[in-house]
Amino acid sequence: MLVSEKMKPAIFLEPDETLAAAARKLRKDNIGCLPVCQEGRLLGMITDRDIAMRGVADNRDPNHMRVREAMSLDAICCSKEDSVEQAGTLMRDAHVQRLAVVNADRHLVGVISLTDLEGGGSERRPFEVIFYKEILGHSGLPHHSELMRISVAQGTKQEAVEAAIIQFEETKRVTNWTTAADGYDVVSIHVGEHGESHEVLELTSERDAKIRPRARVLWEQAGVPEGKDAQFWEQAAGEVDSERPPPRPNERVQ
Template sequence: MSEPVCVQAQETLDAAARRLKKENIGALPVCQHDRVIGMITDRDITMRGVADGRNVGEMTVREAMSAEILFCFDDDTTEEAARIMLESHVQRLAVLDRVDKHLTGIVSMTRLSGGASERRPYEVIFYKTFFDHQGHSHHSELMRIAVAQGTKEQAIATATRQFEEMKEVKSWQQLANGYDVISVHVDAQGATVEEREPTSEREARILRRAREIWEREGTPEGRDEEIWALAAGEIDREDHLVE
Protein backbone atom coordinates (compact mmCIF):
# COMPACT_ATOMS: atom_id res chain seq x y z
CA MET A 1 0.00 0.00 0.00
CA SER A 2 1.01 3.64 -0.37
CA GLU A 3 1.40 6.19 2.42
CA PRO A 4 -1.83 7.90 3.56
CA VAL A 5 -2.53 11.33 2.08
CA CYS A 6 -5.81 13.10 2.93
CA VAL A 7 -7.74 16.08 1.69
CA GLN A 8 -10.10 17.98 3.99
CA ALA A 9 -13.79 18.04 3.07
CA GLN A 10 -13.97 21.84 2.81
CA GLU A 11 -10.91 22.19 0.57
CA THR A 12 -11.53 23.03 -3.08
CA LEU A 13 -11.38 20.63 -6.01
CA ASP A 14 -8.49 22.68 -7.31
CA ALA A 15 -6.52 21.93 -4.14
CA ALA A 16 -7.42 18.24 -4.33
CA ALA A 17 -6.32 18.06 -7.97
CA ARG A 18 -2.95 19.60 -7.12
CA ARG A 19 -2.46 17.10 -4.32
CA LEU A 20 -3.31 14.17 -6.59
CA LYS A 21 -0.78 15.43 -9.13
CA LYS A 22 1.89 16.04 -6.52
CA GLU A 23 1.48 12.58 -5.01
CA ASN A 24 1.00 10.95 -8.46
CA ILE A 25 -2.09 9.06 -7.26
CA GLY A 26 -5.65 8.73 -8.50
CA ALA A 27 -7.67 8.90 -5.27
CA LEU A 28 -7.64 10.61 -1.90
CA PRO A 29 -9.51 9.87 1.32
CA VAL A 30 -11.63 12.83 2.38
CA CYS A 31 -11.31 13.78 6.03
CA GLN A 32 -13.27 15.96 8.38
CA HIS A 33 -10.88 16.68 11.21
CA ASP A 34 -9.57 13.20 12.13
CA ARG A 35 -12.46 11.22 10.65
CA VAL A 36 -12.45 9.73 7.15
CA ILE A 37 -15.84 10.52 5.57
CA GLY A 38 -15.40 9.67 1.90
CA MET A 39 -13.14 9.27 -1.12
CA ILE A 40 -12.48 11.56 -4.08
CA THR A 41 -10.87 10.45 -7.34
CA ASP A 42 -9.42 12.23 -10.35
CA ARG A 43 -12.53 11.11 -12.23
CA ASP A 44 -14.80 12.72 -9.61
CA ILE A 45 -13.02 16.04 -10.18
CA THR A 46 -13.30 15.70 -13.94
CA MET A 47 -16.92 14.54 -14.14
CA ARG A 48 -18.51 16.51 -11.31
CA GLY A 49 -16.34 19.58 -11.54
CA VAL A 50 -14.83 20.31 -14.94
CA ALA A 51 -17.35 18.48 -17.15
CA ASP A 52 -20.31 20.05 -15.33
CA GLY A 53 -18.87 23.52 -15.80
CA ARG A 54 -18.32 24.12 -12.08
CA ASN A 55 -15.64 26.42 -10.71
CA VAL A 56 -13.06 24.01 -9.29
CA GLY A 57 -11.54 26.88 -7.35
CA GLU A 58 -14.80 27.27 -5.39
CA MET A 59 -16.48 23.84 -5.45
CA THR A 60 -15.60 21.86 -2.32
CA VAL A 61 -14.27 18.34 -2.18
CA ARG A 62 -17.33 17.32 -0.17
CA GLU A 63 -19.61 18.24 -3.09
CA ALA A 64 -17.80 15.86 -5.46
CA MET A 65 -16.69 12.98 -3.27
CA SER A 66 -18.21 9.54 -2.94
CA ALA A 67 -20.69 9.57 -0.07
CA GLU A 68 -19.04 6.77 1.87
CA ILE A 69 -15.64 5.30 2.59
CA LEU A 70 -14.64 1.80 1.57
CA PHE A 71 -11.82 0.31 3.57
CA CYS A 72 -9.94 -2.76 4.67
CA PHE A 73 -7.73 -3.26 7.71
CA ASP A 74 -3.96 -3.21 7.62
CA ASP A 75 -3.77 -6.84 8.76
CA ASP A 76 -6.18 -8.11 6.06
CA THR A 77 -4.77 -10.22 3.25
CA THR A 78 -4.33 -8.83 -0.25
CA GLU A 79 -6.97 -11.33 -1.37
CA GLU A 80 -9.46 -9.78 1.06
CA ALA A 81 -8.67 -6.28 -0.17
CA ALA A 82 -9.08 -7.40 -3.79
CA ARG A 83 -12.40 -9.09 -2.96
CA ILE A 84 -13.80 -5.89 -1.40
CA MET A 85 -12.77 -3.82 -4.41
CA LEU A 86 -14.19 -6.27 -6.91
CA GLU A 87 -17.52 -6.65 -5.09
CA SER A 88 -17.84 -2.89 -4.60
CA HIS A 89 -16.74 -1.97 -8.15
CA VAL A 90 -13.95 0.34 -6.99
CA GLN A 91 -10.25 0.47 -7.65
CA ARG A 92 -8.92 1.88 -4.36
CA LEU A 93 -9.44 1.27 -0.66
CA ALA A 94 -8.48 3.17 2.44
CA VAL A 95 -6.48 1.02 4.83
CA LEU A 96 -7.32 1.47 8.52
CA ASP A 97 -5.63 0.37 11.70
CA ARG A 98 -7.86 -2.30 13.25
CA VAL A 99 -7.43 -0.94 16.79
CA ASP A 100 -8.03 2.80 16.52
CA LYS A 101 -9.50 2.95 12.97
CA HIS A 102 -7.01 5.63 11.91
CA LEU A 103 -5.97 5.83 8.26
CA THR A 104 -2.68 4.05 7.66
CA GLY A 105 -2.52 3.94 3.85
CA ILE A 106 -4.18 3.34 0.48
CA VAL A 107 -4.24 0.10 -1.53
CA SER A 108 -5.18 -0.01 -5.22
CA MET A 109 -6.33 -2.74 -7.57
CA THR A 110 -3.69 -1.54 -10.00
CA ARG A 111 -0.96 -2.47 -7.55
CA LEU A 112 -2.59 -5.79 -6.76
CA SER A 113 -3.51 -6.96 -10.23
CA GLY A 114 -2.94 -4.26 -12.82
CA GLY A 115 -6.69 -3.60 -13.19
CA ALA A 116 -8.02 -0.57 -15.01
CA SER A 117 -10.19 2.16 -13.51
CA GLU A 118 -13.90 1.43 -13.13
CA ARG A 119 -17.00 3.57 -12.59
CA ARG A 120 -18.86 3.58 -9.32
CA PRO A 121 -22.09 1.58 -9.66
CA TYR A 122 -24.54 4.38 -8.69
CA GLU A 123 -24.92 8.12 -9.04
CA VAL A 124 -27.94 9.91 -7.54
CA ILE A 125 -28.79 13.22 -9.21
CA PHE A 126 -31.03 15.64 -7.31
CA TYR A 127 -32.88 18.16 -9.45
CA LYS A 128 -35.31 21.07 -9.47
CA THR A 129 -38.07 21.13 -12.11
CA PHE A 130 -39.07 24.30 -13.94
CA PHE A 131 -41.11 25.18 -17.03
CA ASP A 132 -39.96 27.36 -19.90
CA HIS A 133 -42.15 29.89 -21.74
CA GLN A 134 -43.44 27.13 -24.04
CA GLY A 135 -44.51 24.93 -21.16
CA HIS A 136 -41.72 22.40 -21.57
CA SER A 137 -40.42 20.98 -18.33
CA HIS A 138 -36.72 20.95 -17.54
CA HIS A 139 -34.58 19.58 -14.75
CA SER A 140 -31.97 21.81 -13.17
CA GLU A 141 -29.34 19.65 -11.47
CA LEU A 142 -28.73 20.60 -7.84
CA MET A 143 -26.25 17.94 -6.79
CA ARG A 144 -24.81 14.66 -8.02
CA ILE A 145 -23.65 12.11 -5.44
CA ALA A 146 -21.70 8.96 -6.26
CA VAL A 147 -22.17 5.87 -4.10
CA ALA A 148 -19.73 2.99 -4.36
CA GLN A 149 -21.50 0.08 -2.69
CA GLY A 150 -24.79 -1.47 -1.68
CA THR A 151 -28.12 -1.94 -3.43
CA LYS A 152 -29.90 0.82 -5.32
CA GLU A 153 -32.14 1.47 -2.31
CA GLN A 154 -29.11 1.73 -0.02
CA ALA A 155 -27.40 4.06 -2.49
CA ILE A 156 -30.46 6.33 -2.52
CA ALA A 157 -30.59 6.36 1.29
CA THR A 158 -26.89 7.23 1.50
CA ALA A 159 -27.20 9.97 -1.11
CA THR A 160 -30.27 11.57 0.47
CA ARG A 161 -28.55 11.68 3.86
CA GLN A 162 -25.51 13.30 2.25
CA PHE A 163 -27.68 15.83 0.37
CA GLU A 164 -29.59 16.78 3.51
CA GLU A 165 -26.41 17.13 5.55
CA MET A 166 -24.63 19.25 2.95
CA LYS A 167 -27.67 21.48 2.30
CA GLU A 168 -28.56 21.59 6.01
CA VAL A 169 -32.20 20.61 5.53
CA LYS A 170 -34.36 18.05 7.31
CA SER A 171 -35.68 16.59 4.06
CA TRP A 172 -34.22 16.64 0.54
CA GLN A 173 -37.73 17.48 -0.71
CA GLN A 174 -37.38 20.96 0.79
CA LEU A 175 -34.97 21.83 -2.03
CA ALA A 176 -35.37 19.22 -4.77
CA ASN A 177 -38.37 18.02 -6.75
CA GLY A 178 -36.88 14.60 -7.33
CA TYR A 179 -33.80 12.60 -8.19
CA ASP A 180 -32.62 10.28 -10.91
CA VAL A 181 -30.48 7.23 -10.30
CA ILE A 182 -27.76 6.25 -12.75
CA SER A 183 -26.67 2.64 -12.37
CA VAL A 184 -23.48 1.35 -13.95
CA HIS A 185 -22.71 -2.23 -14.93
CA VAL A 186 -20.55 -4.16 -17.35
CA ASP A 187 -22.37 -6.12 -20.06
CA ALA A 188 -21.48 -9.53 -21.51
CA GLN A 189 -19.12 -7.92 -24.05
CA GLY A 190 -17.21 -6.09 -21.31
CA ALA A 191 -18.60 -2.66 -22.15
CA THR A 192 -19.65 -0.23 -19.39
CA VAL A 193 -23.39 0.48 -19.59
CA GLU A 194 -25.27 3.29 -17.85
CA GLU A 195 -29.00 3.17 -17.10
CA ARG A 196 -30.88 6.21 -15.81
CA GLU A 197 -34.07 5.80 -13.80
CA PRO A 198 -36.43 8.58 -12.60
CA THR A 199 -37.21 8.93 -8.91
CA SER A 200 -40.49 7.06 -8.96
CA GLU A 201 -43.87 6.86 -10.63
CA ARG A 202 -45.13 9.41 -8.11
CA GLU A 203 -42.76 12.09 -9.41
CA ALA A 204 -43.72 11.26 -12.99
CA ARG A 205 -47.41 11.69 -12.11
CA ILE A 206 -46.72 14.94 -10.29
CA LEU A 207 -44.85 16.25 -13.32
CA ARG A 208 -47.80 15.48 -15.61
CA ARG A 209 -50.27 17.06 -13.17
CA ALA A 210 -48.09 20.15 -12.75
CA ARG A 211 -48.12 20.64 -16.52
CA GLU A 212 -51.93 20.42 -16.52
CA ILE A 213 -52.23 22.99 -13.72
CA TRP A 214 -49.73 25.29 -15.40
CA GLU A 215 -51.70 25.23 -18.66
CA ARG A 216 -55.05 25.58 -16.86
CA GLU A 217 -53.89 28.69 -15.06
CA GLY A 218 -52.68 30.43 -18.21
CA THR A 219 -49.01 29.39 -18.33
CA PRO A 220 -47.84 31.74 -15.55
CA GLU A 221 -44.18 32.55 -14.93
CA GLY A 222 -42.36 32.40 -11.61
CA ARG A 223 -44.77 29.97 -9.95
CA ASP A 224 -42.91 26.70 -10.50
CA GLU A 225 -42.57 25.79 -6.83
CA GLU A 226 -46.17 26.69 -6.06
CA ILE A 227 -47.53 24.67 -9.00
CA TRP A 228 -45.35 21.68 -8.14
CA ALA A 229 -46.63 21.79 -4.54
CA LEU A 230 -50.25 21.96 -5.76
CA ALA A 231 -49.72 19.00 -8.09
CA ALA A 232 -48.00 16.98 -5.35
CA GLY A 233 -50.85 17.70 -2.96
CA GLU A 234 -53.45 16.55 -5.48
CA ILE A 235 -51.59 13.33 -6.27
CA ASP A 236 -51.02 12.50 -2.60
CA ARG A 237 -54.67 13.15 -1.76
CA GLU A 238 -55.76 10.88 -4.60
CA ASP A 239 -53.46 8.13 -3.39
CA HIS A 240 -54.77 8.54 0.17
CA LEU A 241 -58.38 8.13 -1.05
CA VAL A 242 -57.44 4.94 -2.92
CA GLU A 243 -55.86 3.49 0.20
Protein backbone atom coordinates (compact mmCIF):
# COMPACT_ATOMS: atom_id res chain seq x y z
CA MET A 1 0.00 0.00 0.00
CA LEU A 2 1.25 3.49 -0.86
CA VAL A 3 1.39 6.57 1.33
CA SER A 4 -1.01 8.29 -1.08
CA GLU A 5 -3.72 5.82 0.00
CA LYS A 6 -3.33 6.61 3.72
CA MET A 7 -2.28 10.25 3.90
CA LYS A 8 -4.58 13.07 4.98
CA PRO A 9 -5.01 16.60 3.61
CA ALA A 10 -2.25 18.85 4.86
CA ILE A 11 -2.84 21.52 7.50
CA PHE A 12 0.13 23.87 7.54
CA LEU A 13 1.47 27.22 8.71
CA GLU A 14 3.00 30.15 6.86
CA PRO A 15 6.48 31.21 8.07
CA ASP A 16 5.33 34.75 8.93
CA GLU A 17 2.49 33.66 11.19
CA THR A 18 3.03 34.33 14.90
CA LEU A 19 3.84 31.68 17.48
CA ALA A 20 0.56 32.53 19.21
CA ALA A 21 -1.35 31.73 16.01
CA ALA A 22 0.66 28.53 15.60
CA ALA A 23 -0.11 27.43 19.16
CA ARG A 24 -3.83 28.03 18.63
CA LYS A 25 -3.81 26.01 15.43
CA LEU A 26 -1.93 23.12 17.08
CA ARG A 27 -4.46 23.09 19.89
CA LYS A 28 -7.48 23.44 17.60
CA ASP A 29 -6.35 20.61 15.32
CA ASN A 30 -5.31 18.43 18.27
CA ILE A 31 -1.77 17.77 17.01
CA GLY A 32 1.78 18.33 18.24
CA CYS A 33 3.46 19.58 15.06
CA LEU A 34 2.68 21.21 11.72
CA PRO A 35 4.53 21.69 8.41
CA VAL A 36 5.61 25.22 7.52
CA CYS A 37 5.15 26.12 3.84
CA GLN A 38 5.58 29.12 1.59
CA GLU A 39 3.66 29.10 -1.68
CA GLY A 40 3.01 25.41 -1.10
CA ARG A 41 6.68 24.44 -0.76
CA LEU A 42 7.80 22.74 2.46
CA LEU A 43 10.26 24.86 4.46
CA GLY A 44 10.31 23.07 7.80
CA MET A 45 8.26 21.83 10.75
CA ILE A 46 7.24 23.44 14.01
CA THR A 47 6.24 21.58 17.17
CA ASP A 48 4.70 22.60 20.47
CA ARG A 49 8.14 22.01 22.00
CA ASP A 50 9.72 24.43 19.50
CA ILE A 51 7.24 27.07 20.63
CA ALA A 52 7.94 26.39 24.29
CA MET A 53 11.74 26.11 24.13
CA ARG A 54 12.57 28.69 21.44
CA GLY A 55 9.84 31.13 22.29
CA VAL A 56 8.41 30.96 25.81
CA ALA A 57 11.61 29.75 27.51
CA ASP A 58 13.56 32.65 25.97
CA ASN A 59 10.94 35.17 27.12
CA ARG A 60 9.96 36.02 23.54
CA ASP A 61 6.53 37.48 22.95
CA PRO A 62 4.51 34.80 21.08
CA ASN A 63 2.29 37.52 19.63
CA HIS A 64 5.28 39.01 17.81
CA MET A 65 7.76 36.16 17.29
CA ARG A 66 7.32 34.48 13.90
CA VAL A 67 7.10 30.81 13.05
CA ARG A 68 10.21 31.07 10.84
CA GLU A 69 12.24 31.98 13.95
CA ALA A 70 11.27 28.84 15.87
CA MET A 71 10.71 26.15 13.22
CA SER A 72 13.12 23.30 12.47
CA LEU A 73 14.50 23.44 8.94
CA ASP A 74 15.41 19.74 8.66
CA ALA A 75 11.83 18.54 8.23
CA ILE A 76 11.56 14.78 7.83
CA CYS A 77 9.31 13.96 4.90
CA CYS A 78 8.34 11.21 2.50
CA SER A 79 6.88 10.84 -0.97
CA LYS A 80 3.31 9.85 -1.69
CA GLU A 81 4.79 7.08 -3.85
CA ASP A 82 6.61 5.54 -0.87
CA SER A 83 5.13 2.46 0.72
CA VAL A 84 3.41 2.77 4.09
CA GLU A 85 6.03 0.37 5.46
CA GLN A 86 8.79 2.78 4.43
CA ALA A 87 6.94 5.71 6.01
CA GLY A 88 6.37 3.77 9.23
CA THR A 89 10.02 2.75 9.47
CA LEU A 90 11.12 6.35 8.87
CA MET A 91 8.88 7.66 11.65
CA ARG A 92 9.96 5.04 14.14
CA ASP A 93 13.66 5.48 13.37
CA ALA A 94 13.37 9.26 13.67
CA HIS A 95 11.11 9.04 16.78
CA VAL A 96 8.41 11.24 15.25
CA GLN A 97 4.66 10.72 15.08
CA ARG A 98 3.93 12.24 11.66
CA LEU A 99 5.55 13.08 8.33
CA ALA A 100 5.01 15.73 5.70
CA VAL A 101 4.28 14.16 2.31
CA VAL A 102 5.81 16.01 -0.63
CA ASN A 103 6.08 15.68 -4.40
CA ALA A 104 9.26 15.80 -6.48
CA ASP A 105 9.36 19.62 -6.22
CA ARG A 106 9.07 19.43 -2.41
CA HIS A 107 5.56 20.86 -2.50
CA LEU A 108 3.37 19.66 0.35
CA VAL A 109 0.64 17.26 -0.76
CA GLY A 110 -0.44 15.73 2.55
CA VAL A 111 0.56 14.41 5.95
CA ILE A 112 0.68 10.91 7.38
CA SER A 113 0.95 9.75 10.97
CA LEU A 114 1.65 6.52 12.80
CA THR A 115 -1.99 6.40 13.87
CA ASP A 116 -2.99 6.53 10.20
CA LEU A 117 -0.78 3.52 9.51
CA GLU A 118 -1.90 1.60 12.57
CA GLY A 119 -5.57 2.11 11.84
CA GLY A 120 -6.19 4.33 14.86
CA GLY A 121 -8.37 7.38 15.07
CA SER A 122 -7.27 10.98 15.16
CA GLU A 123 -4.07 11.83 16.94
CA ARG A 124 -4.46 13.17 20.45
CA ARG A 125 -2.51 15.30 22.84
CA PRO A 126 -3.09 13.36 26.05
CA PHE A 127 -2.21 15.88 28.78
CA GLU A 128 -1.90 19.53 29.68
CA VAL A 129 -0.20 20.36 32.98
CA ILE A 130 -1.31 23.71 34.39
CA PHE A 131 0.91 25.24 37.09
CA TYR A 132 -0.79 27.72 39.39
CA LYS A 133 -0.50 29.99 42.41
CA GLU A 134 -3.31 29.85 44.92
CA ILE A 135 -4.66 33.31 45.67
CA LEU A 136 -7.63 34.75 47.52
CA GLY A 137 -10.39 36.29 45.43
CA HIS A 138 -12.58 39.27 46.31
CA SER A 139 -14.88 36.98 48.25
CA GLY A 140 -12.01 35.71 50.38
CA LEU A 141 -12.14 32.24 48.82
CA PRO A 142 -8.97 30.67 47.34
CA HIS A 143 -8.72 29.97 43.63
CA HIS A 144 -6.04 28.95 41.16
CA SER A 145 -4.23 31.64 39.18
CA GLU A 146 -2.62 30.01 36.14
CA LEU A 147 1.14 30.53 35.76
CA MET A 148 1.91 28.29 32.81
CA ARG A 149 0.15 25.66 30.73
CA ILE A 150 2.36 22.94 29.20
CA SER A 151 1.09 20.40 26.67
CA VAL A 152 2.67 16.94 26.51
CA ALA A 153 1.86 14.93 23.41
CA GLN A 154 2.59 11.40 24.56
CA GLY A 155 3.35 9.14 27.50
CA THR A 156 1.56 8.33 30.73
CA LYS A 157 0.17 10.96 33.08
CA GLN A 158 3.17 10.51 35.37
CA GLU A 159 5.61 10.94 32.46
CA ALA A 160 3.69 14.01 31.27
CA VAL A 161 3.93 15.62 34.69
CA GLU A 162 7.67 14.85 34.93
CA ALA A 163 8.31 16.39 31.51
CA ALA A 164 6.20 19.46 32.32
CA ILE A 165 8.01 20.03 35.61
CA ILE A 166 11.39 20.00 33.86
CA GLN A 167 10.15 22.51 31.30
CA PHE A 168 8.54 24.70 33.97
CA GLU A 169 11.74 24.76 36.06
CA GLU A 170 13.83 25.63 32.98
CA THR A 171 11.46 28.41 31.95
CA LYS A 172 11.18 29.91 35.44
CA ARG A 173 14.90 29.33 36.11
CA VAL A 174 14.28 27.56 39.41
CA THR A 175 15.73 24.30 40.74
CA ASN A 176 12.45 23.18 42.32
CA TRP A 177 9.08 24.01 40.78
CA THR A 178 7.46 24.34 44.23
CA THR A 179 9.35 27.61 44.82
CA ALA A 180 7.47 29.21 41.91
CA ALA A 181 4.08 27.45 42.00
CA ASP A 182 1.69 26.17 44.65
CA GLY A 183 0.61 23.18 42.60
CA TYR A 184 -0.58 21.99 39.23
CA ASP A 185 -3.74 20.71 37.62
CA VAL A 186 -3.71 18.06 34.91
CA VAL A 187 -6.12 18.05 32.01
CA SER A 188 -6.38 14.88 29.95
CA ILE A 189 -7.44 15.32 26.33
CA HIS A 190 -9.40 12.56 24.61
CA VAL A 191 -10.51 12.46 21.00
CA GLY A 192 -14.03 11.28 20.24
CA GLU A 193 -15.10 8.98 17.44
CA HIS A 194 -15.78 11.97 15.17
CA GLY A 195 -12.42 13.63 15.87
CA GLU A 196 -13.73 16.10 18.46
CA SER A 197 -11.63 16.86 21.55
CA HIS A 198 -12.89 16.27 25.10
CA GLU A 199 -11.00 17.75 28.04
CA VAL A 200 -11.25 16.18 31.50
CA LEU A 201 -9.69 17.71 34.61
CA GLU A 202 -7.68 15.10 36.50
CA LEU A 203 -8.66 15.38 40.15
CA THR A 204 -5.51 13.73 41.49
CA SER A 205 -3.16 16.60 40.67
CA GLU A 206 -3.38 18.45 43.99
CA ARG A 207 -2.60 15.25 45.88
CA ASP A 208 0.31 14.57 43.54
CA ALA A 209 1.54 18.12 44.06
CA LYS A 210 1.84 17.44 47.79
CA ILE A 211 3.39 14.02 47.35
CA ARG A 212 6.09 14.96 44.84
CA PRO A 213 8.18 17.42 46.93
CA ARG A 214 7.94 15.14 49.94
CA ALA A 215 9.09 12.14 47.91
CA ARG A 216 11.99 14.22 46.62
CA VAL A 217 13.06 15.12 50.17
CA LEU A 218 12.91 11.44 51.20
CA TRP A 219 14.98 10.50 48.15
CA GLU A 220 17.60 13.15 48.91
CA GLN A 221 17.74 12.18 52.59
CA ALA A 222 18.41 8.58 51.53
CA GLY A 223 21.40 9.65 49.43
CA VAL A 224 19.65 9.84 46.02
CA PRO A 225 19.67 6.07 45.32
CA GLU A 226 18.74 4.87 41.84
CA GLY A 227 15.77 2.66 41.03
CA LYS A 228 13.76 3.40 44.19
CA ASP A 229 11.47 6.16 42.92
CA ALA A 230 8.32 4.10 43.48
CA GLN A 231 9.34 3.30 47.05
CA PHE A 232 9.76 6.97 48.02
CA TRP A 233 6.58 7.94 46.15
CA GLU A 234 4.55 5.35 48.08
CA GLN A 235 6.10 6.43 51.39
CA ALA A 236 5.34 10.09 50.70
CA ALA A 237 1.82 9.22 49.52
CA GLY A 238 1.18 7.38 52.77
CA GLU A 239 2.32 10.38 54.79
CA VAL A 240 0.19 12.81 52.77
CA ASP A 241 -2.89 10.59 52.90
CA SER A 242 -2.56 10.13 56.67
CA GLU A 243 -2.83 13.91 57.06
CA ARG A 244 -6.01 14.18 54.96
CA PRO A 245 -9.39 14.10 56.72
CA PRO A 246 -11.58 11.09 55.86
CA PRO A 247 -14.00 11.72 52.98
CA ARG A 248 -17.58 12.63 53.80
CA PRO A 249 -20.34 10.25 52.68
CA ASN A 250 -20.86 10.30 48.89
CA GLU A 251 -17.66 12.36 48.41
CA ARG A 252 -15.41 11.12 45.64
CA VAL A 253 -11.86 10.42 46.79
CA GLN A 254 -9.22 12.12 44.66
